Amino acid sequence: MTWNPFANTKKAKAEKQQQEAEAKAAAAREAGKKDHATPKRKDAQAMSYTPLIPDPKDRKARRKIERRRARAREDREYAAMESGDVSQMPKAERDPMRIYIRDWIDARWNLGEWFIPAAIVLLIGSMSISSYSTVVGFVLAMLMYVYMFAVIADLFAMWFTLKKSLLKHKKWDGDRSELRRMHVLTYALSRSLQIRRMRVPRPREKKRGVWPD
Secondary structure: OOOOOOOOHHHHHHHHHHHHHHHHHHHHHHOOOOOOOOOOHHHHHHHHOOOOOOOHHHHHHHHHHHHHHHHHHHHHHHHHHHHOOHHHOOHHHHOHHHHHHHHHHHOOOOHHHHHHHHHHHHHHHHHHHOOOOHHHHHHHHHHHHHHHHHHHHHHHHHHHHHHHHHHHOOOOOOOHHHHHHOOHHHHHHHHHOOOHHHOOOOOOOOOOOOOOO
């Protein structure tokens, strides 16, 4: 190439750089890329981040679906407890120890089963009759207290007998912490104080005296 001392070298260099930049930009557009520098790693991660929490509209719809599913599950579990289907009951009610406790208490005659209705009748009778006969009212009040102490004694006997039966049938290894963890005492007491036909889960045997193995 012939050297031209009159040529403007700076202008020629600028035009050459502009042509090269345009060529690179055109090539980038043809390849489907943006005509700017590659973003840094943290910027790319921030751009690609998708929040886990959906927008308010989707969250509301999801909550509605979750409530519907939870209600359907609760209805299914309650129906299973009404029918006695152990496989569909809540997880806590499917525990072998709880199944044995339910069957054992349902087979037993419990004095506390009728305590609440009897106490209400005796208390109302004592209060209403006391205005006519203090002696009869006092007798009814004493009958209520005698019945209450008999129920307490029966509950103590039930608890000690139940623990022996759990050990005998290998439903419990003797660890008291397991009884506390499973809330066995409160579970057994609450079931024994309920009227048999109103217990949930329903008794699997129609009659008393059918003891579990």
